[in-house]
Amino acid sequence: MSTSQKLAGKIALVTGGNSGIGLATAQRFIAEGAYVFITGRRQAELDAAVQQLGDSAFGVQSDVSNLADLDRLFTVIKEQKGRLDVVFANAGIAEFAPVEAVTEAQYDRQFDINVKGLFFTVQKALPLLTDGSAIVLMASIVGSKGFESNSVYSATKAAIRSLARTLTSDLKARRIRVNAVSPGPIETPGLNSVLDSPEQVAAFKAQMVTTVPLGRIGDADEIAKAVVFLASDDSSFVTGVELFVDGGMAQV
Ligand code: NAD
Numbered sequence: 001m002s003t004s005q006k007l008a009g010k011i012a013l014v015t016g017g018n019s020g021i022g023l024a025t026a027q028r029f030i031a032e033g034a035y036v037f038i039t040g041r042r043q044a045e046l047d048a049a050v051q052q053l054g055d056s057a058f059g060v061q062s063d064v065s066n067l068a069d070l071d072r073l074f075t076v077i078k079e080q081k082g083r084l085d086v087v088f089a090n091a092g093i094a095e096f097a098p099v100e101a102v103t104e105a106q107y108d109r110q111f112d113i114n115v116k117g118l119f120f121t122v123q124k125a126l127p128l129l130t131d132g133s134a135i136v137l138m139a140s141i142v143g144s145k146g147f148e149s150n151s152v153y154s155a156t157k158a159a160i161r162s163l164a165r166t167l168t169s170d171l172k173a174r175r176i177r178v179n180a181v182s183p184g185p186i187e188t189p190g191l192n193s194v195l196d197s198p199e200q201v202a203a204f205k206a207q208m209v210t211t212v213p214l215g216r217i218g219d220a221d222e223i224a225k226a227v228v229f230l231a232s233d234d235s236s237f238v239t240g241v242e243l244f245v246d247g248g249m250a251q252v
Contacts, residue, residue, distance in 0.1 A: 005033030006232035011081045013037045013073075015064050015121055016091030017057075018049035020188030021138070024220035025088055025227045030056045032228055034086065037077055039064070064091045064117030070124045077128060084128040086231045089118045090138040094153045094194045107152050114156035122167065122178075131174045136230045137164050139180040141246045157182075161242050168240035177239040179230045184246025185217040213248030 012029050016022040017038025026036045030053060038053070039062040040046045046059035060076050062069040077084060092114045095106045122135055129135075142150050143157030164180035171178060185191060185208055195201045208217045226245045229235050244250045 005031075006228060006234060007086065008033035010034040010085040010231075011037075011077075011083055012086035012088065012231070013039070013077065013084055013121075013125065014088045014090055015039045015062075015117075017088075018042075018045045018059070020190050021183065021186060021220045021223045022088070022090040023049055023052075025090065025224040026053055026057060028221070028224040028228050029086070029088075029231070030054070032232070035081065037073075039073060039091065064089075064121055065112040067120055067124075070120055074124050074128060082128075083130055084125055085130050085133045087122065087125045087129065087133075087135045088138070088227055088231065089121045089135065091117060091121075092138055092156075092190075094150075094190065096149045096153065096194050098149050099151050102152055110152050110156050114153075115159045118160060119163065122163075126171075129174075129176060131176070133176050134231045134235075135167070135171075135176060135178045136227050137167075137178065137180045139164070139182045139242060141182050141184045141244060141250050143182065144242075144250060164242060165240050177230075177235070179235070179239060180242040181223060181226050181230060182242050182244045182246065182250070183218065183223050184212060184244070184249040186220055186223055187217055188220055191217075211249065212246070213252055216247065218245065218247060 012034045014022050014026045017026045018040035026038050029036045036057045039060050041063050043061050050057050050059040060073045062073040137160050139160040140157040142154040143161045161180055164178050167178040192201055195204055209215050223245050
């Protein structure tokens with residue numbers, strides 16, 4: 001094993017690791033020497049992802065908004081590896097609607113998965129996390145900027161920005177670093193699924209050419225590289241921050 005690997009020997013968890021940014025990050029973690037547990041809600045997608053990732057990955061079907069599922073997940077990790085060094089709390093959903101049209105079910109789903117699911121993933125990981133380990137929370141640029149028809153999703157991501165700061169304080173005695181990553185628009189199945197048609201996807205991408213200072217939407221791997229930075233010793237004196245990986249969108 002090369003000594004240049006940034007996560008050599010580390011045990012990592014990536015929630016929502018079977019698709020999009022989570023899958024790209026699991027790939028990067030493994031390339032950097034980690035063993036990775038990935039979770040997702042659908043067994044078939046999880047199996048396909050594990051097959052793609054190879055022997056250094058293990059999939060556990062688990063809904064982050066279901067606390068019994070989370071308990072089972074951490075029992076599996078404890079039995080198999082006995083500890084965790086990195087948690088990437090990535091699982092999340094977006095449902096866009098104008099404020100007048102948002103239903104209670106949409107509101108509850110997004111808060112249940114994005115905020116409650118993320119919070120309890122972290123809380124229930126704590127007994128397994130080694131002192132000095134790293135937690136990366138998936139936020140979004142929408143947590144700090146206003147976009148039309150994004151009210152509930154944006155509020156969930158703003159809550160996550162706040163959690164990065166407060167959890168840093170709560171976990172300081174154990175020197176556990178907690179940071180958030182905030183992507184701009186990234187090409188993933190998740191992004192495409194919130195737009196209603198291929199025409200809407202094309203129109204969105206065309207709009208981003210002028211909205212994003214770097215003139216394009218990003219790739220999942222560009223987020224994965226930033227998460228490796230926050231998860232590894234390369235960021236050993238970085239905690240409580242929100243790292244924007246957004247082509248400059250947060251600055252305009
Ligand atoms: P994706 O749909 O490709 O991936 C989402 C992942 O989360 C999937 O693996 C899915 O199985 C999992 N997931 C959803 N609900 C879950 C639940 N209840 N329990 C367990 N897993 C669950 O989408 P993506 O774009 O890769 O999104 C990943 C994260 O990145 C999300 O939190 C999203 O809000 C965030 N994000 C995405 C973008 C973007 O433009 N794609 C931008 C900013 C932030």
